[in-house]
Amino acid sequence: IVQIEHLQKHYQMGDTIVRALEDISFTMLTGEFWSIMGPSGSGKSTLLNLLGCLDQPTDGLYRLGGIDVSEMDDDELSEIRNERIGFIFQSFNLIQQLTVLENIEVPLFYMGWDPTDSRDRAQELAEKVGLGDRAGHRPRELSGGQQQRVAIARAMANDPLILLADEPTGNLDSKTEAEILAMLQELNEQGKTVIVVTHELKVAEIANWNLSMRDGLIDAVRGPEDS
């Protein structure tokens, strides 16, 4: 479902170039569960943003479901992002003026869901992540881990084919973390492709495939047989 060939991402900063991704190539199949690990600054979030169609590479090829993403126009990209991809951001990216429920509903609003249905779905997801009683509150009134959980609920709202999670448990205690990881495993068992950026070994272990990065390059790829 994901085909990456010689992907590159540079940022021109005055007269220096920051090479976030040097030359990345790999293939991921539908329904696989991948973890991406690597040192701070090695390019994990950059790669995830490209996979999530939130950004375009400087060079290289990205095929999603067989279609060259760089050939798509803004509307097609937008449709893919809203309907098929769920994204949990490293810094949550919640909308401060909206309540917990409204934040979770955002993807459903874009897909034209009936307001009553989307409200019900959002309430159900809020309870699933343990925030049912905070549904009417705003991000600024929540703890770090609570905000992270709203971001997680939002990413699951549109029942996406691919779930991209950038360090989804960094602000959670181990019990809550275990609940979130169980949710991700459940989604994967339903056939969804799950890609998690993490630097915690216990999170990487629930994936069956692992990509290690270093300085914008792939350091290693491990699959189920490599135990």
Next chain:
Amino acid sequence: IVQIEHLQKHYQMGDTIVRALEDISFTMLTGEFWSIMGPSGSGKSTLLNLLGCLDQPTDGLYRLGGIDVSEMDDDELSEIRNERIGFIFQSFNLIQQLTVLENIEVPLFYMGWDPTDSRDRAQELAEKVGLGDRAGHRPRELSGGQQQRVAIARAMANDPLILLADEPTGNLDSKTEAEILAMLQELNEQGKTVIVVTHELKVAEIANWNLSMRDGLIDAVRGPEDS
């Protein structure tokens, strides 16, 4: 150095009350190294904000260095925050328009440091956290873990007596995390009081005292003899 008695913090939300801190009492001595753990939403950040004089309790007593903090006026509080307390925020709170160096210099600016001295100190700290080559860049151009490291450098800039860290390694890989933890230990060995909120056992283990929270209350206090 820190004396807390029956501290409470409530938020009135329409007609519900969120009791972030119910009734907290404890004492911390100068030069001790404390970790604070507990489930997401249990009140850790709220407590740390009160300790850091960033907020006032709804009720209860907080004595810092023998002085009742609730008796202090804004100028005195401001002076304490700038000169004696270093704070690493859970969401970094970097100033987006300032560069890495300028962000680190902020506390020194408030203390009236000579601009050349403060620039040198900031550069030294940037290198210490591995960001010497990103000194002129802005937070938006940095990875999550890099932003966290800028926040850490800023907290150490004014050589504070008390360092308060809210989940300072949540976005860092294990190697970088080990470097940051070594820095905290080093500061503690120099006599500084260090208080770290974390939900990682390996971070809690470098402290010699541990406070466990649950639902706005203290669940347990462990010291060196409790192994």
